[in-house]
Amino acid sequence: MRVIHFAAECYPVAKVGGLADVLGALPKYQRKAGITASVVMPFYNKAFVQNNELEIVYEGQIQQGHSLYDYHVLKERSDLLGFELILIKIPGLLDREEIYSYPDESEQFLAFQHAALNWLCDTNLRPDIIHCHDHHTGLIPFYIENAKQFAYLKGVPTVATVHNGQYQGWQNWDSAALMPAFDTWRWGLLDWNGLINPLAALIKCCWAYTTVSEGYLHELYTRANGLESLFKAEQDKSYGIVNGIDTDVWNTLTDPMLNHNFSQAAVKKGKEISKKNIGEQYGMDETLPLFVFIGRFALEKGADLLVSVFESIFENLKGQANFFVLGSGDKNIEASLLKIQKQFSQHLALFIGYNEELAHQVYASADFLLMPSRIEPCGLNQLYAMRYGTVPVVHATGGLKDTVIDMNEGGYGILFNDITVSGIAEAIQRALQHWNATDQKQWTTLRKKLMKLDFSWEKSTRKYTELYNKLIN
Ligand code: GLC
Numbered sequence: 001m002r003v004i005h006f007a008a009e010c011y012p013v014a015k016v017g018g019l020a021d022v023l024g025a026l027p028k029y030q031r032k033a034g035i036t037a038s039v040v041m042p043f044y045n046k047a048f049v050q051n052n053e054l055e056i057v058y059e060g061q062i063q064q065g066h067s068l069y070d071y072h073v074l075k076e077r078s079d080l081l082g083f084e085l086i087l088i089k090i091p092g093l094l095d096r097e098e099i100y101s102y103p104d105e106s107e108q109f110l111a112f113q114h115a116a117l118n119w120l121c122d123t124n125l126r127p128d129i130i131h132c133h134d135h136h137t138g139l140i141p142f143y144i145e146n147a148k149q150f151a152y153l154k155g156v157p158t159v160a161t162v163h164n165g166q167y168q169g170w171q172n173w174d175s176a177a178l179m180p181a182f183d184t185w186r187w188g189l190l191d192w193n194g195l196i197n198p199l200a201a202l203i204k205c206c207w208a209y210t211t212v213s214e215g216y217l218h219e220l221y222t223r224a225n226g227l228e229s230l231f232k233a234e235q236d237k238s239y240g241i242v243n244g245i246d247t248d249v250w251n252t253l254t255d256p257m258l259n260h261n262f263s264q265a266a267v268k269k270g271k272e273i274s275k276k277n278i279g280e281q282y283g284m285d286e287t288l289p290l291f292v293f294i295g296r297f298a299l300e301k302g303a304d305l306l307v308s309v310f311e312s313i314f315e316n317l318k319g320q321a322n323f324f325v326l327g328s329g330d331k332n333i334e335a336s337l338l339k340i341q342k343q344f345s346q347h348l349a350l351f352i353g354y355n356e357e358l359a360h361q362v363y364a365s366a367d368f369l370l371m372p373s374r375i376e377p378c379g380l381n382q383l384y385a386m387r388y389g390t391v392p393v394v395h396a397t398g399g400l401k402d403t404v405i406d407m408n409e410g411g412y413g414i415l416f417n418d419i420t421v422s423g424i425a426e427a428i429q430r431a432l433q434h435w436n437a438t439d440q441k442q443w444t445t446l447r448k449k450l451m452k453l454d455f456s457w458e459k460s461t462r463k464y465t466e467l468y469n470k471l472i473n
Helices: 018-032 045-052 103-121 140-146 148-153 173-178 183-190 197-206 214-220 228-233 267-282 305-316 331-341 356-365 379-388 396-403 421-437 440-452 455-470
Strands: 003-008 034-040 054-064 066-078 084-089 129-133 157-164 208-211 238-240 290-297 322-329 348-352 369-371 391-395 412-415
Touching: 003 018, 003 103, 003 197, 018 034, 018 455, 034 103, 034 396, 045 421, 054 103, 084 103, 084 267, 103 140, 103 148, 103 173, 103 228, 129 140, 129 455, 140 148, 140 157, 140 183, 140 197, 157 197, 157 455, 173 228, 183 197, 197 228, 197 440, 208 214, 208 228, 208 455, 214 228, 214 238, 214 396, 267 356, 267 440, 290 305, 290 331, 290 356, 305 322, 305 369, 305 421, 322 356, 331 348, 356 379, 369 421, 379 391, 379 396, 379 440, 391 440, 412 421
Parallel strands: 003 034, 003 129, 034 084, 129 157, 157 208, 208 238, 290 322, 290 369, 322 348, 369 391, 391 412
Antiparallel strands: 054 066, 066 084
């Protein structure tokens, strides 16, 4: 079976969030399961493309409105990722450094989808399944059914995966002039409330849609940034398939990003040493429990609540715990975190930016991972944390609720319902009570239990395969 994934991100080629991690791992595990999986994504001018050898496998042209663009299809040569990686380069449009947030972003993703399909048709490449991830690739199922130019692909089953329903790629109808010619009477498939909505088009036109956890699927019926009724109407073709993690990458024993590698058996010592390292670097007492937050500073992730949580915690706790915050995003949140970090520098370390290596070290050092996400379709950080023996303290939503079981229910983490400053502060207090009431031996047992949990991709890969087979037959 030949599957082509279309996405905007893929680790380690280009990453903003968890979307990249999924695209960097799922195809690899699919290949292990006997599927030929490729990832097709835009070309970004990042370290990966500079440091690796790419070969041009096709060159063509697309007409987008009044602009004629040349495009190059590049293939990574050494099979470095464990699956075929294809990059679509369009000089002037898809050859920049960042993944998102250019003013002409919609033109960029329109051109990407157009060129990618053009290449498949021109080279007679007709996969068994086309798998689109999030709104950046949302027009593909519409195009292959309704644009003459791509008739060669008509009838290929399409799967859509929703990693984040908040972003939908809205464009006003002027954009239609930039699209490849399509049957105009089918315009309604692109529309949602008077705008072109690529996520809505994806859900309407795909053969099946999946979300990255079962819990999130049900949430979308009542909270989907305006698309609730659509997700509900199309629920007969919906599936919740939870993400896995790449256990080759996330392995405390072999992880090259750690300063100190350790086995499950040596978790106590291993985490002690790791925490000491971090403590020394950031001037924090390593004997105190360490809570960490890693992620985008966005409302979805609850990052805006952190500052007030810290204010209340540091007043009440009088130095009983340390915190580490690693991430970037909203500039106001960054500024207020910087301010409070200066005030409580003995107990709060802050790294503003994206740093994969430091993130690995912080997971290995932490005692608790804090995830106060308002919305979390799956969440991978709690899975990474657990794999590194860290107790998750998470808001009971979406994928967090599906993957963390509370200690009070015989589980291994802390779930809280109240996503307010006091709700989060209470959850931290609860975590500390456990920390203080548990002896070292029990704590080590808990960490080993966390490290043994199975969140590998094998299980989820099987579910995708079942779905693909069902569509093909
Ligand atoms: C998005 C979601 C996150 C999910 C990831 C991978 O980033 O916000 O919850 O884990 O996609 O599917």
